[in-house]
Amino acid sequence: MTFQPFLEAISKQIDNTIYGQHPNELYDPIRYIMSLGGKRLRPLLTTLSANLFIDDWQKCLKPAIAVEVFHNFTLMHDDIMDCAPLRRGKPTVHEKWNANTAILSGDVMLVNAYELLLDVETAQLPRVIKRFNRTAAEVCEGQQLDMNFETRSDVSQDEYIDMIRLKTSVLLGFAMELGGMIAGADETTTQLLYDAGLNMGLGFQLKDDLLDVYGDPEKFGKQVGGDIIANKKTFMLIEALLLAEGETKEKLDYWLHLEQGSYDTAAKVAAVTAIYTELGIDKIAESKSDEFFTKGFEALHNLPVAPERKKPLIEFAEFLVGRES
Amino acid sequence: MTFQPFLEAISKQIDNTIYGQHPNELYDPIRYIMSLGGKRLRPLLTTLSANLFIDDWQKCLKPAIAVEVFHNFTLMHDDIMDCAPLRRGKPTVHEKWNANTAILSGDVMLVNAYELLLDVETAQLPRVIKRFNRTAAEVCEGQQLDMNFETRSDVSQDEYIDMIRLKTSVLLGFAMELGGMIAGADETTTQLLYDAGLNMGLGFQLKDDLLDVYGDPEKFGKQVGGDIIANKKTFMLIEALLLAEGETKEKLDYWLHLEQGSYDTAAKVAAVTAIYTELGIDKIAESKSDEFFTKGFEALHNLPVAPERKKPLIEFAEFLVGRES
Numbered sequence: 091m092t093f094q095p096f097l098e099a100i101s102k103q104i105d106n107t108i109y110g111q112h113p114n115e116l117y118d119p120i121r122y123i124m125s126l127g128g129k130r131l132r133p134l135l136t137t138l139s140a141n142l143f144i145d146d147w148q149k150c151l152k153p154a155i156a157v158e159v160f161h162n163f164t165l166m167h168d169d170i171m172d173c174a175p176l177r178r179g180k181p182t183v184h185e186k187w188n189a190n191t192a193i194l195s196g197d198v199m200l201v202n203a204y205e206l207l208l209d210v211e212t213a214q215l216p217r218v219i220k221r222f223n224r225t226a227a228e229v230c231e232g233q234q235l236d237m238n239f240e241t242r243s244d245v246s247q248d249e250y251i252d253m254i255r256l257k258t259s260v261l262l263g264f265a266m267e268l269g270g271m272i273a274g275a276d277e278t279t280t281q282l283l284y285d286a287g288l289n290m291g292l293g294f295q296l297k298d299d300l301l302d303v304y305g306d307p308e309k310f311g312k313q314v315g316g317d318i319i320a321n322k323k324t325f326m327l328i329e330a331l332l333l334a335e336g337e338t339k340e341k342l343d344y345w346l347h348l349e350q351g352s353y354d355t356a357a358k359v360a361a362v363t364a365i366y367t368e369l370g371i372d373k374i375a376e377s378k379s380d381e382f383f384t385k386g387f388e389a390l391h392n393l394p395v396a397p398e399r400k401k402p403l404i405e406f407a408e409f410l411v412g413r414e415s
Numbered sequence: 416m417t418f419q420p421f422l423e424a425i426s427k428q429i430d431n432t433i434y435g436q437h438p439n440e441l442y443d444p445i446r447y448i449m450s451l452g453g454k455r456l457r458p459l460l461t462t463l464s465a466n467l468f469i470d471d472w473q474k475c476l477k478p479a480i481a482v483e484v485f486h487n488f489t490l491m492h493d494d495i496m497d498c499a500p501l502r503r504g505k506p507t508v509h510e511k512w513n514a515n516t517a518i519l520s521g522d523v524m525l526v527n528a529y530e531l532l533l534d535v536e537t538a539q540l541p542r543v544i545k546r547f548n549r550t551a552a553e554v555c556e557g558q559q560l561d562m563n564f565e566t567r568s569d570v571s572q573d574e575y576i577d578m579i580r581l582k583t584s585v586l587l588g589f590a591m592e593l594g595g596m597i598a599g600a601d602e603t604t605t606q607l608l609y610d611a612g613l614n615m616g617l618g619f620q621l622k623d624d625l626l627d628v629y630g631d632p633e634k635f636g637k638q639v640g641g642d643i644i645a646n647k648k649t650f651m652l653i654e655a656l657l658l659a660e661g662e663t664k665e666k667l668d669y670w671l672h673l674e675q676g677s678y679d680t681a682a683k684v685a686a687v688t689a690i691y692t693e694l695g696i697d698k699i700a701e702s703k704s705d706e707f708f709t710k711g712f713e714a715l716h717n718l719p720v721a722p723e724r725k726k727p728l729i730e731f732a733e734f735l736v737g738r739e740s
Contacts, residue, residue, distance in 0.1 A: 110552060116559040167522060171515040190496040190562060193518060197492060198555040200525055205548045208541060215540050216533060223530045227435060230523040234441040237515060 092402040093138060093409075096147070100133045103151045104158065109202050119183045119195040120202070123162050126178040131410075132157040132265040138403040139269025139283050142395045150272040153218070156206035157265045160222075163199035164229055166192050171237065200226075210272055218271055225264040232257025245323045247332075251292065259291025279394060286389035286407075293382035294410055299324040300375045301414065303363055309414045315359030321346055325378065326371050330362075333369045341365060383411050417727040418463060418734075421472070425458045428476045429483065434527050444508045444520040445527070448487050451503045456735075457482040457590040463728040464594025464608050467720045475597040478543070481531035482590045485547075488524035489554055491517050496562065525551075535597055543596055550589040557582025570648045572657075576617065584616025604719060611714035611732075618707035619735055624649040625700045626739065628688055634739045640684030646671055650703065651696050655687075658694045666690060708736050 104124055110117040133154035141147040168174075169182040170192050176182060184192035203222075210218050235253040239245045266287035270280040301310050302317045303326060317324050334342050342365050345358050366372060390404060429449055435442045458479035466472040493499075494507040495517050501507060509517035528547075535543050560578040564570045591612035595605040626635050627642045628651060642649050659667050667690050670683050691697060715729060 110556070113556060113559050113563060115563060116556060167518055171518060189514075191559075193492055193495060194555055194559055194562075197521075197525065198552050200522065201548050201551045201555070204529060204544060208544060208548075212537060212541055215544075216537055219529060219533060219540075219544070223526050223533075226526045227523050230519055230526070231435070231438060231441055234438050234516075234519055237519075238438060238440060 093134060093406045096134055096137045096141070096402065097130060099148060099151060100130050100137065100154065100158075103133075103155050104130075107155055107159075107206070110198065115187070115191060116195055116198055119166070119187055119191055120199050122186070123166055123177070123183055124159070126180055128178060130158060132161055132261060134406060135262060135265040135287055135403075136269040136272075138406055139266040140273040141269075141402060142393060142399055143270070143273035143275050147269070147273070150210075150269055152206045152209035153268055153272060154265075156203045156222075157261065157268065159199055159206060160203040160226065161261060163196050163203065164233070166196040166199065168233060171233070214271055218268065221264060221267065221271075225260050228256045228260045232260075239323045242323075245328060247325065247328055250323065250325055250328055254295040255288065255292060258295045259288045262291035262294070263288035282389050282393055286386045286393075289382045289386035289389065290407060290410060293379045293386060296325055296375055296379035296382065297411075297413070299326055300372065300379065303366060304372055306414060315355070315363070318359050318362045319355050326366055326375055329371050329374055330366055330369055333371070334365065338365055338368060380411075383407075418459060418731045421459055421462045421466070421727065422455060424473060424476060425455050425462065425479065425483075428458075428480050429455075432480055432484075432531070435523065440512070440516060441520055441523055444491070444512055444516055445524050447511070448491055448502070448508055449484070451505055453503060455483060457486055457586060459731060460587060460590040460612055460728075461594040461597075463731055464591040465598040466594075466727060467718060467724055468595070468598035468600050472594070472598070475535075475594055477531045477534035478593055478597060479590070481528045481547075482586065482593065484524055484531060485528040485551065486586060488521050488528065489558070491521040491524065493558060496558070539596055543593065546589060546592065546596075550585050553581045553585045557585075564648045567648075570653055572650065572653055575648065575650055575653055579620040580613070580617060583620045584613045587616035587619070588613035607714045607718055611711045611718075614707045614711035614714065615732060615735060618704045618711060621650055621700055621704035621707065622736075622738070624651055625697065625704065628691060629697055631739055640680070640688070643684050643687045644680050651691055651700055654696050654699055655691055655694055658696070659690065663690055663693060705736075708732075 107124070109120045109124075133151075136150055136154035136157055137147045140150045165177060166183050169177055170184045170189050174182050175185055180186075182192070183195065187195075204219070207218060207222060208215070232253055232255070235249075236257055239249075239253065263284040264287070266283040267280045270283040275283070299317065302312065302314065302324070305314050307314045316322075317327070321327070330342060341361065345353075345362050348358070387404075387407065390400065390407065393400065432449070434445045434449075458476075461475055461479035461482060462472045465475045490502060491508050494502055495509045495514050499507050500510055505511075507517070508520065512520075529544070532543060532547060533540070557578055557580070560574075561582055564574075564578065588609040589612070591608040592605045595608040600608070624642065627637065627639065627649070630639050632639045641647075642652070646652070655667060666686065670678075670687050673683070712729075712732065715725065715732065718725065
């Protein structure tokens with residue numbers, strides 16, 4: 091893979107990052123969550139984007155890690171809000187320590203992200219911070235909308251797409267834009283990078299929803315069927331509620347309204363998955379995901395850069411489209 | 416009061432600050448906590464410090480509000496951690512809404528603080544953000560130490576002073592330093608401003624501990640005796656544990672080890688206050704507080720600025736020393 095050297099540099103940079111010293115109760119959880127791994131998607135997008143324009147893409151490694159630290163900060167706080175016991179198969183910070191520690195360590199992680207972001211030229215700093223601030227606020231807005239949806243039964247597809255745009259996609263857009271900004275790309279070009287990241291982010295999240303239902307349990311990192319068990323209002327469920335009629339609608343409503351703990355979760359996952367398949371939701375979600383990925387690739391192709399220069403980034407984008415985990 | 420125009424400009428600036436729009440669940444709690452008032456100590460220190468060097472101190476109003484927003488963000492998160500029901504006599508955010516909202520609204524407040532901080536000249540921005548990052552991390556470190564102290568019985572005075580230095584004082588130091596940086600003061604001078612704020616912050620917190628025991632309930636904003644009821648390891652309690660002997664020590668230990676809810680809180684406050692007075696802790700704490708304030712004033716007097724220019728800042732510092740609320 092042509093993006094392998096980028097991933098190695100990112101891992102090394104993360105290993106060498108110092109988040110703080112004393113007290114350990116504050117900084118151990120940061121080292122813990124950052125060591126749990128993950129695809130390092132966001133710093134990859136930053137470095138691969140910088141590499142479109144400059145050879146020394148290494149100069150954006152610290153800001154790239156800033157985006158990863160920010161992402162993990164949101165995971166640490168979201169996990170408290172969602173009462174999630176596991177993250178990447180390991181205990182979440184609020185489970186391993188406690189909620190107070192997860193709140194406070196998360197707070198200092200956000201500060202750490204700003205500190206890593208300082209490693210850009212002074213002339214670029216106001217724009218970098220301004221764009222990061224906007225993105226960070228949008229990610230919080232997306233998380234709030236996601237929580238609001240839990241108690242609503244009338245969430246539309248447009249609202250859902252807007253929520254995942256904020257919660258997930260804008261950060262992928264920013265990650266790419268950041269690489270462009272640091273590499274000195276002009277505003278039209280950084281806008282194209284943002285559009286590419288944003289649309290790939292939307293495709294990525296819809297693919298995630300799909301894998302949550304149809305993924306291979308041996309490959310998918312999370313529990314397959316988790317969204318179904320939680321009645322999570324994903325693109326798939328919203329679409330099913332729109333399309334189901336008659337007996338199918340009755341069956342779907344039956345499974346959605348069972349009280350938690352009162353049923354066999356495997357049976358529910360099997361039944362709802364069968365309804366999705368019957369309604370063709372898998373095809374619809376796949377085609378919607380592809381639609382966004384296509385928009386993302388269009389933006390990549392429109393970038394004013396020689397094709398050979400784009401190779402690692404496009405290879406990585408194709409890896410994201412084809413992923414099964 | 417010569418600092419009245421500064422306070423008015425700050426109040427107006429806070430009223431006009433837009434934290435965000437949608438969704439309301441995210442931004443209403445920010446508008447709420449910022450509207451609860453308070454002394455606006457930190458933005459006053461920033462604007463009064465800028466006024467030492469320049470006439471248009473209004474240019475630092477937005478960064479001054481950044482410090483106030485940051486301070487209120489820490490209050491919002493600390494109140495969750497401390498399970499505090501009231502803040503300035505009104506329900507805390509996690510009580511009025513819920514803990515998840517208080518976590519997420521707090522997060523976006525921290526982002527808001529960085530956005531307000533952007534309103535400085537580009538050349539100054541790296542240093543301003545760097546110093547703010549350091550300060551923000553230290554405030555989190557102080558909060559973590561404060562929580563660690565709850566379960567420890569061997570906290571020394573040095574450790575306590577170091578904790579309040581981090582949790583409270585460094586932000587007052589930064590608030591003053593920030594005014595100096597924006598006004599173009601040199602590094603020796605901004606260091607003096609920082610030292611002044613830091614020492615006044617230490618004096619301020621010790622005075623707060625003192626008022627928590629000896630304050631006039633009609634003037635003091637919080638419940639007098641709150642620290643005693645909670646066995647909070649303040650300067651006063653640590654000093655009492657060092658000095659008490661024989662029967663006095665036995666009486667103190669008796670009140671400290673009663674199970675929560677098993678005693679008359681007013682009786683405990685009266686008994687422990689009497690022990691403090693017997694041991695002369697009030698005098699010791701007052702003299703320690705004065706010691707720090709004196710250091711703070713020394714730094715102010717050493718500032719290379721004409722005396723009449725210092726008048727509003729010194730008047731405000733004297734107001735802090737003499738406060739009873």
